[in-house]
Amino acid sequence: MEDDQYQEEDGVEVPLEKLYSALIECFGVIICGYIAGRVGLIKEQQTQGLATFVGTFSLPCLIFISLATLDLSSVNWYFLLSVFISKAIVFAFVLLITLLVTRPVDPGKSGLYAIFCTQSNDFAIGFPIISTVYGNSHQDFVSYLYLLAPVNLVMLNPIGFTLMEISKNKNSTSRTHLPLRVITSIATNPIVFMTALGIAGNFIFAHEVPDALEALLKVFGSAFTASALFLLGLRMVGSVRNFKGEALMVPICLIAVKELVLPLVTREVSSLVLTWAQVPANESIAFSTYGFLYGTIPSAPGVFVYATNYGLEVKLIATAMVACTFVSAPLMFISAKMVSISHLSPSKTLSSLAAFELDLSIVGIFACVILLSVFTFKRSAWSAPQKLTMCFVLSQLFGCIGTITGHLYWPYSQYTAYFLMNLGDFSARILTACLAICLAFMESRNYATVNHFLPIFYGIAAGIPVMLIVIANLLGDSIPSPERTTLASSTIVETIDIFVLLVSLIVSVVYMVLQQRYKRRYARYLVYSREASATCDSTHTCEDVPTPQGEEQPVLPGTPLLDPCSGNEDSHPVHHMALVFFLVCALFISLALHIWNVVDDKMTGVYLELAFLDVFFTRGQSLIVLFIFGLDIISLMQPFCRRVMETFSHGETITLPNVEEIPSETQHLCDQFNTYHIQPCQTQIVRRRRMKLWDFVACFTGEDLVSWLLSQGLIKDREEGVVYGSHLLTGRVLRHVNNAQYFTDDMALFVFNNN
Incomplete structure (x- = not known):
């Protein structure tokens, strides 16, 4: 039997539930942190305090205890070398492309982009995923994270820092202190410092730290995972609103390099280096697959800190x-699952793939x-x-x-x-081309x-798939079993x-270029x-300027595309x-896999990936659309949710006198105002x-109104300002945004009724 050719290793396969649990653990805490910051439970000052604890205490202690107890004699230094080469290749590629494309040339921006595409969030997100996947089979792989982190911080980031310093001081005549600033920033980095100290402690303690010191460090280290993920969620507050306009294209390119190019380069370079070093084949495959999974870990939040410090492309x-x-979540799941089933027989691989397709389809229907x-x-x-x-x-939805x-x-x-x-698969692929033509x-x-x-597009998208299905059946295509997936399609369907x-x-591709x-x-x-227009004199109007024959009037690129046929504009x-x-990326991946199925049916690691x-990309494309157009959902749901919150609000009930009963003093003050x-x-x-x-378009805080009244000399102190504002509220000049609060000198929001 074919399945007998595959030997299963005990403890290698990771149950699907554990992978789900690891991802839910990471991204659940991140979402909780985002919500806490979004609703104002945790203020900016408290966020800074948590960041200080994570970066100065918890993470350095975790790095030290991990490196001090690591058996360095078992470390495969060739693998570390291969990761460094891989990151250096991607770093140089992004650096050169950004320098060539960006106008005017900005070395600081190129250095920042290169760091973003190579520095991973090894500890907050990588540690739980790597522990889940390799905790039973390759425990030493978890410890490699503490050795891989300094690859960027010590060897590649200094190049980016130097370019950012040059960009920051491009108008300065003196750059003698530039090397000193870069060296100082590296030496004072807690991760670099504790990495060096941990390696030194490994030799001093012979990788057996005293019990008292180990207990103290583990207390700080055990608090890292939850704190770091929660902090990552807090730092996302205010960033989601930037998903719009032309600014969306550069992040897409950066994410594609980080999540697709870097994992592939790491895997191939690791395989080549380890083969050159004559590492055993099984070990080489394990390390190269681990390198791919490591490459899918998302970028570290430290890149945002660098951007803020240097004032470069912060948003x-x-x-x-x-x-x-969030894009890394499905990629890490796919990579982790690939690692766990790489030793399974084809039949069990098909079962695992079918289960993944079923789970994705259920989520896709909701999307x-x-x-x-x-x-x-x-x-x-x-x-x-x-x-x-x-x-x-x-x-x-049909698929x-x-x-x-x-x-x-x-x-x-x-x-x-x-x-x-x-029907769903053929229609989706045809509609991709139709959408490109339409744009x-x-x-x-x-x-x-x-x-x-x-x-015509509608007819093609509905008619051609039905025609192809009929042709496939006439040519003898058989009805698949429940577990038939991409790996088990018939030759007829593969050809079509x-x-x-x-x-x-x-x-x-052609119409994207056009x-x-x-x-x-x-x-x-x-x-x-x-x-x-600049050459027009006072006796000529702009209508005198001829437009080239056969061409339409120019429109500012990037503006909404008006569709006169529908009466509306394409706002997206x-x-x-x-x-x-x-x-298009999904089409390319599907085409590569189908050609592989026809040419060679061997199940290698890259094939499974x-x-x-x-x-x-076949069953989860609705999730991609949901991600891209997610702000539409927020804008649609916000008024409804606000109305529900106002209806069921249990805030303070305010009672205002009737207009006829408003005191004359209040009426006079309101008329004057x-x-x-x-x-x-x-x-x-x-x-x-x-x-x-909630977003409120035209509003102000009670504190701002009192401060303005003070600046205009209309009141003597803030207590009198509260009385003044209360008069305006009673006189219907202003009101609380939810009509549920009297005037107060704080951050409560109010609006003027004439708005």
Whole structure:
């Protein structure tokens, strides 16, 4: 039997429940920290205190005790060398590309991006995942994290720090202290210092730390995981709102390099170096696979600290850090699961892959329902790209329902599953190309063509998949079993899939290139229009400037794309570009796997990784859409949630006198304020603010109003300011945002009724 050729190792396979538990442990604590910071339970000053504890006490103690007790004689130094080479390759690649692409040239930005793509969050997120995967089979792999962290901090980060210092002091004539500042920043880093001290302690104590010192250090070290994850969630507050506009594209590129390029480079370089060093084959495979899993660990929050200290792309790095942390979750899960099943037989591998596909389909159905509900209730759902996105989500829904139906046992369930899965998969791939074509035509402002092609897109997305399914059945394709997945498709379906994937990939890439060319063309038109306008004298109007024949009027690139056919604008052009980018990556992965299935059916580690990635991108694309358009859900739910909170609020009930019963003193003060002071007051203190989870567009705090009254000399002290504000509240000049509080001199939010 084929399965007999595979020998299973005891304790190697990690139960799916343990992987889920590890991810829930990490990201559950992160989300709790985000909520705590978002609703104001933990203030900025308290966050700084927690950061001091984690970075100065807990993490250094954990590093010291781990390195001081590590048996250095068992460390494979060739593996550490391979990780350094891998990170150096990616570091240099990002550095050079950023220097070549960015205009004007900014060495500080290139150094910051290079650090982001190579420095991992080894301890807060990597430690729990590595412990879960290798805790029973390779316990020493957990200890390697403490040796891998200094690779960046000591060897690569100084290059980035030097470039950031050059950028920071580019206008300064004296740079003699630059090397000293870089060396000082490295030497005073607690991680670097405690790494050196831990290695020294290993030799001094012969990796047996005294019991009293070990107990003390373990108390601090045991508090690290939860504290660090909670702190990471706190630091995400305020970063989610940056997921919009052109700023979304650079984080996507950085995340792609960190989560896709670095793991692959680490795996291949580790395999080459360890083979060159004549390391046994089994050990080499284990280390190279561990290197891949290590590469998927998201970027460290320290990169955000560097960006803040040097004033470089703070919002962009915050956005990328948040996105990278959550994008890494499925990649780490896939990599960890690949590690755990790499020694299983093909039949058990198929079972594990089918279980993963089933779990993903269940989650995907909920994502599809949420997205379809949001797109239906939003006006932007009627723009052309959003219509195609809705059709894409609907195709994903069919595929997920088909997967679940295949695991049910009722008459004709397998026939239904076969039809729905193939219909959803073929439609999703065709709609990817259709969406790319639509965006290219809208970028060229060819709205009539978009309106003409839209019904054709619908027909192609629905008709061609049905036709292909019929052709496959006529050619003799058999109905699959419940556990038939990407690894077990028939040759007929594989051939049809390769054809559809290849055509969709080529069309998508071509029209993505055309879209960028249209954008650059309109940018040139904009420059031409400005130069022509500058030459107009007082006797000529701007209409006198001729527009090149056959070309449409230039529009500022990056602005919303108006669709005159639908009467609405595409308010998410960059979101749709990002979606097409991810879908093209999914097409490429699926195409590579299907070609591998036809050419060579051997199950290697990279093949299993591609298989899990293909399942994720095939059944989990609705999660990608949900991630990209997640802010739509927040904006849609916020008014409803606010209304519910106001309805069931148990705050202080205020009772105001009737208008006829307002005292004359209050009426006079309110009339005077409305006549002379309300306009300048609104100009200076009214702005958009946030209270816990809610946004308020035009409001102010009671403290700000009292301070303004003091600055204008209308009151003598803050106590009198509370009385003044109470008069304005009684006279209906202002009110609390939830109509549930009297005027107070604090951070409570109020609005003027004339707004």
